[in-house]
Amino acid sequence: MKRDDTRSTRRRMAPDERREAILDAANALFMERGWEAVTIADVLKAADISKGGFYHHFSAKEDLLTGIVARMTEQALAAAQAARSQTAGDALTRLNAFLIGSVRWKADNAAELWGLTDVLTKPGNEILYRRAFDAMEAAVVPVLEGLIADGMAEGTFDVPDARLAAEMIVCLSHGRRRILDEALAMTVSGDLDRANDYLDARMRAEGATFDRLLGLPTGSVPLSNPQEYRRMLTVMAQSHDDSDKDNDGGR
Amino acid sequence: MKRDDTRSTRRRMAPDERREAILDAANALFMERGWEAVTIADVLKAADISKGGFYHHFSAKEDLLTGIVARMTEQALAAAQAARSQTAGDALTRLNAFLIGSVRWKADNAAELWGLTDVLTKPGNEILYRRAFDAMEAAVVPVLEGLIADGMAEGTFDVPDARLAAEMIVCLSHGRRRILDEALAMTVSGDLDRANDYLDARMRAEGATFDRLLGLPTGSVPLSNPQEYRRMLTVMAQSHDDSDKDNDGGR
């Protein structure tokens, strides 16, 4: 069987390189259209590789997921580790640094992050969402747990169960999505001030909840940060408008 | 086109009746094998109906999910409403009644409930899991939120944000699954006492967390209940052994 002469210029690549290239293409497609809507054929086209080539590197479509999530986890873990070892001081200081660091990071990457969760919460993407969140949680919970355990050892925190407290802190971000949704709706309809107040109120409530959870005096974990939120909401609203303009449906 | 004479005896049924029958069959299959592993053809066989018949009542496979989740939600909502209106007294009393009622209910239905979450957390069932949990949350959160708002009004509770507190309480049940898993492992390996202690410790910690969350003195929400947990673990271990014996894999 002769190879077609009209073949596009296709390099032979090192396994790792090819794997990454395929993963990149797949990742982009999934983010754009969602897990179920993207077929292997789509990935093949985007990565410019044949079916045989693809299945030489990946055992199944699910394998793409594993790879993508693994990369995400690495990133998240690295970020978390960096944040942990960055600041010195007592446990509360370090926790606050960790939290405001994560808020700042989210504000900096608001556009992509919002696009990500937007895709992840679309119907048909439950698998992606679940895996990504599980990975994130698995990366963050130990860091927080360690931080809290430190705080208990040095007497800063007073907590019934470090693991439980860590899980609850992470768990708060679940519900935050809805609040962010509502705040974004207010923003795009022009009422940025109200959106900002709404978000800030939620974050203040979260901060107060943290205080109680960790056995600290009220105000120890200040999560209020209106300027940062304002910046984040503006960026999100901007990217929202952008994605509204090219809603062709893809394919 | 003539109808096959060797047709099995098939009644013509009222739409609702048929819908329920299909839903029943599908539900059983999904619980047994998981969402992705069950094909429409399987459902057709189990419900003894043709493809045309099926698609007369349901528009797609996803529609089965919607139906099943709707039924679950109805049940959950009814149970929650019943629990809410059952007891009188101040908010704390009612909250405690609600919580121990739900524990008792879970202990009573431990076997089925465990089988359910076991299926729901299997890979390939993320969609089912997500929808079921969302529905459960949507049913329970408002009840808790109302309860907490009542408590704030009458001065029993002191909480930054009722909605947030309600979400956190529900959120705790996420992580409980893992603890239950570990406790079950201890139980089946013979160490029921240790498993019971482990579970009870977690529940005490959860109770203490509730106290803080709601601004109550420690010990106000006592979640320790070793006898009930012992009963639950025994039943779960039993059903675990049972399901181990017939692990043919289906199909």
Add this chain to the structure above:
DNA sequence: ACCCTACATACCGGCGGTCGGTTTGCATCA
């Protein structure tokens, strides 16, 4: 007698995945 609708069957496009074959870089020789 009519008709609406509950139901049946044949069929379709496309999906994820397989398989036998072909190319290509590279180590190993003369």
Add this chain to the structure above:
DNA sequence: TGATGCAAACCGACCGCCGGTATGTAGGGT
């Protein structure tokens, strides 16, 4: 340096099956 062998990267036709549709039929209510 060039010929040779070989593993692995890569190809694309093909397969089985799944969710979904099109079209035809029967049967109870009026």
